[in-house]
Amino acid sequence: MQYLYKRHTYTKEKESLLMAQPYRTAYHFQPPKNWINDPNGPMIYKGIYHLFYQYNPESAEWGNISWGHSTSTDLVNWTIHPPALLPSDTYDISGCWSGSATILQDGTPAILYTGGDSQNVQLQNLAVPKDPSDPYLVEWVKSPHNPIMTPHEEEKESFRDPTTAWLGTDGIWRVLIGNERKNRGxxxxxxxxxxxxxxxxxxxxxxxxxxxxxxCPDLFPVLIDGENGLDISEIFSGIKHVLKNSVARSFVDYYTVGVYDHHNDVYTPDEGSVDNESGLRLDYGRYYASKSFFDSEKKRRIFIAWVNESTSREIDLIKGWSGLQSFPRKIWLDKGGKQLIQWPVEEIETLRTNKVDLQNITLEAGSKREISGVTAAQADVEISFTIPSFDRAEVYDSNWRNP
Known part of the structure; x- marks a missing residue:
C-alpha cells in the first residue's frame, strides 16, 4: 500500500507542548521512532516470531518506505533489527511496499513484496534469507529475477500487496495480488x-x-468445527475459506466467508456474506491493512493490523513517530459458520501483575466503591456479578426497538 504525503512544518511552541510523549502505547508494537504502517510478512520461523512492517527509517512521515523488522518469542516483547528491505534497485527505488512471507516446501521462508520503480509503476518482487540457518533472519537478498510479476499497462498503479502463497494439490504455487479492474475490487x-x-x-x-x-488481500482456510488454525495450503472437506480485503477508498478491512474451488481457482462467498464495506469487519475502529499468519507452533491463525494515528503529520513530526500495530489476535470461525471470532493471543496474560481480588461485595443502588491497590495507567479488569431479584425490573416493551 502506498501513500503520498506533503511535508509540513511546525513551531517551537508546538514542539514544547508535545515533548512529554503522552500517547506512546504500553503493549502494542511500535518501533522507538519514525513512521510505520502496514504489517508485512508475519510468520514463525525456528521458534521465533517475525514481524515486518512498512517503515520510514528517516522520518515520522510516510516516505523512503522500507521493510522494518522485529522478532519476538512471545508476541509481546520485541527486538528491533535493521530493516530487512531497503529501496535500492530499479524495480523498488520508490519504495519496498507491502507483501507477505511464505514458508516454502524445504521449510525456508520467502518474501513477495511490491516495489515501485522511478515512475511509481507497481511491480512484484522476491527476496530470500541470506542465511536460512539464522533464526532471526537478519539479512535478506533480492532475487536477480526481479521483477517477477508486472502489471497490465492500464493497471500500473493498482497492482500491489501479494498474499502469502499457497501450494495447490497439483504442486503449483498460487498467490493473489490486490487490484482494481474495470472499477471492481x-x-x-x-x-x-x-x-x-x-x-x-x-x-x-x-x-x-x-x-x-x-x-492487502488475504485468503486462508478455517475449520468448520474447531478453534485451531490451518496452514494456508490445507484443502479438505471440513473447512471454509475467508477472503479479507482492505478497500482503499474507505480505509475499511472487510471479509467474506465462503468456498474456494481449488480445481477451478474460484472463490465464492456464502449466501448472505456481504461482499463490500458494509459487510463483516475484523474491527470497526482504526484497523487497516491487516495480515494473518499460521502459527505452526501453537496451531492458531493470528491477525495483526496497522493502527494509524489521528494526529496530524505536523504533530507526528514533532513527537517523532507515527503508527502502531494492533495487538496480535487469534481468530477462528464461529459455530454458525458465518463470521470470525477473535481474541487477543494468550501471551497477553503475561503482562498481568499485582492482582487485586475482591469477592462477595454487595453494591447498593447508587453506591460507588473505590478499588485500592491499582496504580497502573492501564488495568485489565474482569467483573462478574449477580442480581438477586428482577422483581423491580421494567418489563420489556417491543416499541423500544428502533423502527
Missing part, C-alpha cells in the same frame, strides 16, 4: 511451479462490483 491470481517465474491465471480468483481498489 479484484484479487488477481498468479501461478508458479518454482516460486520465481509467475504467470497470471485466466481469470481472477474473485472480484466485487461493489468496491474499488483492493489492497
Amino acid at each position: 479484484t484479487a488477481v491470481l498468479y501461478k508458479s511451479e518454482d516460486f520465481v517465474h509467475w504467470t497470471e491465471a485466466e481469470r481472477p480468483l474473485h472480484s466485487s462490483s461493489e468496491t474499488t481498489m483492493w489492497e
Whole structure:
C-alpha cells in the first residue's frame, strides 16, 4: 500500500507542548521512532516470531518506505533489527511496499513484496534469507529475477500487496495480488511451479462490483468445527475459506466467508456474506491493512493490523513517530459458520501483575466503591456479578426497538 504525503512544518511552541510523549502505547508494537504502517510478512520461523512492517527509517512521515523488522518469542516483547528491505534497485527505488512471507516446501521462508520503480509503476518482487540457518533472519537478498510479476499497462498503479502463497494439490504455487479492474475490487491470481517465474491465471480468483481498489488481500482456510488454525495450503472437506480485503477508498478491512474451488481457482462467498464495506469487519475502529499468519507452533491463525494515528503529520513530526500495530489476535470461525471470532493471543496474560481480588461485595443502588491497590495507567479488569431479584425490573416493551 502506498501513500503520498506533503511535508509540513511546525513551531517551537508546538514542539514544547508535545515533548512529554503522552500517547506512546504500553503493549502494542511500535518501533522507538519514525513512521510505520502496514504489517508485512508475519510468520514463525525456528521458534521465533517475525514481524515486518512498512517503515520510514528517516522520518515520522510516510516516505523512503522500507521493510522494518522485529522478532519476538512471545508476541509481546520485541527486538528491533535493521530493516530487512531497503529501496535500492530499479524495480523498488520508490519504495519496498507491502507483501507477505511464505514458508516454502524445504521449510525456508520467502518474501513477495511490491516495489515501485522511478515512475511509481507497481511491480512484484522476491527476496530470500541470506542465511536460512539464522533464526532471526537478519539479512535478506533480492532475487536477480526481479521483477517477477508486472502489471497490465492500464493497471500500473493498482497492482500491489501479494498474499502469502499457497501450494495447490497439483504442486503449483498460487498467490493473489490486490487490484482494481474495470472499477471492481479484484484479487488477481498468479501461478508458479518454482516460486520465481509467475504467470497470471485466466481469470481472477474473485472480484466485487461493489468496491474499488483492493489492497492487502488475504485468503486462508478455517475449520468448520474447531478453534485451531490451518496452514494456508490445507484443502479438505471440513473447512471454509475467508477472503479479507482492505478497500482503499474507505480505509475499511472487510471479509467474506465462503468456498474456494481449488480445481477451478474460484472463490465464492456464502449466501448472505456481504461482499463490500458494509459487510463483516475484523474491527470497526482504526484497523487497516491487516495480515494473518499460521502459527505452526501453537496451531492458531493470528491477525495483526496497522493502527494509524489521528494526529496530524505536523504533530507526528514533532513527537517523532507515527503508527502502531494492533495487538496480535487469534481468530477462528464461529459455530454458525458465518463470521470470525477473535481474541487477543494468550501471551497477553503475561503482562498481568499485582492482582487485586475482591469477592462477595454487595453494591447498593447508587453506591460507588473505590478499588485500592491499582496504580497502573492501564488495568485489565474482569467483573462478574449477580442480581438477586428482577422483581423491580421494567418489563420489556417491543416499541423500544428502533423502527
